[in-house]
Amino acid sequence: MDFSKDQKHFKMLAKDFIKKVKDKEISVIKNTEKILKEAKNINKEYSYFNFISEEYALKQAQEIEKSIKQNKAQGSLLGLPISVKDCICTQSIPSSSGSKILENYIPPFNATVIQKCLQEGAIIIGKTSQDEFGFGGFSTNSAFEIPKNPFDKTRATGGSSGGSAGFTQATSLPHISIAESTGGSIVNPSSFCGVYGLCPTYGLISRYGLIDYANSLDKIGPMAKNIEDIELMLNTIKGQDPKDSTSLNQELKKSKIKKIAIIKESLDVDKQIKDLILERLDSLKIKYNLISLPITQRYGIQTYYLIAMSEASTNLAKLSGLTHGSQLHLKGTFNEYFSEVRSKFLGKEAKRRIILGTFARMSGFRNAYYLKAMKVRTLIINEYKKAFKKYDLLVSPTMPILPPKFSEIEKLTPLQNYMMDILTVGPNLAGLPHSNIPAGFINKLPVGILFIADHLCENNLIEIGKKLK
């Protein structure tokens, strides 16, 4: 399959597809069969799905088609196929978060975002592949098949939402993916796969039903072929949720883009990437300045990883082989059993992060590492807030490199892996909304441009995405 083409094969907006469904011009059952067939074919080569929910999706399609025939059907996502990152719980559909320790875990409930999508008539076609628990930037830490870049199978999709991004690019049919970000896991693979991805303000979208990585950093957000689909899904799944006490009860602000600034330190990347980003910015014909964010750029990685690993190490403590997930024969004491299960079923990167996170929180080290990181986070948030007093959007390349080959990734040390997040950890730490907009291609590989807005200014991201088409 050749996806090495421009974006013109993305012919139909989701809203136009949904209108055709409501007008009975498109059969939901036939369309669902078509996308399931396509997903299975693509999956054989590219491994974008850990699970394709064929039976579930067809049953949903039949129910929706029946209600359309009875003129009872309604919903802002009526008949639209969606894929869901494997860390988001879907009732009766396996949700493993890319880990052997949750292989065959079948959630007895839907995440709030999923419940909202289903109520609006969306059809879940499968759970997409990812780095285990979100631990990675290339989706190569998956305990299952590793997804491949749609433009070059020897290269990575990015991560951790690699399967979501890959399938969003590869499918020829209207579709939106629900993904998740902790340190950049929506915009990173969006950039490497040439699709739109939006990570919202922290708390805008409920995290209820998300298998945690880091509670103060996790955000759920959409990936799509175009900005209109992003806008549609964002407006469907946002909103306060009584089941998530960190979810916000505030409206999005109206868009206002008068002043833009490029983050100066972010231009120290591959020259071709830098030139392409500047060329696309120039095409906007909006004047832009340069701004320096020295604390974020110099200390963002350390701050992010200390907080993320500390929180992850506590979240993963619930995985013990007792109530759910992979299990062994019961023997020994509780501690002996827990240790045996966790050691057998958790991957290497998960163990490394648990060790680091446990260390950072330990008595004697907590002040120097965990608490210090929380204080530096304050400095980073303040640096952004000061920037947003002057500017409506900040800009940078999304990733410092082109999608790397798997053979190149194998040679990286863990620290070098972490450094790849240099451009994305900042907005994630500060809970700021940010989006990847496809900027073009270099050597037939996609490049993305990252826009960051102030809290609750997602409409600025939507507007700039429309301007940059």
Add this chain to the structure above:
Amino acid sequence: MEINKELIQKIARNARLNLTEEEIKEFLPQLKEILEAFSTLDKLNTAKTKPSFQPIEIKNIYQDDISEPSLPQDIALSNTKHKKNGFFQGPKAL
């Protein structure tokens, strides 16, 4: 504080992980490198800075004290093979 094999083993015990000798050998230089990089945060003066445990200020929220049906027992037990008489079954406590 020196990062050595004994410290990693202690941390692993706290985290309920049995690391093999191979894993410890692999992790030791990696963890040293990572922690050395993380320690550069010391360069920043944060003596008068409050920590941000959340990126946005979170306010306490309350819900009405109304009882609702909880997860049915059979559903709660549906993802485990370790169960007996409607309870989760665990290893020996003593």
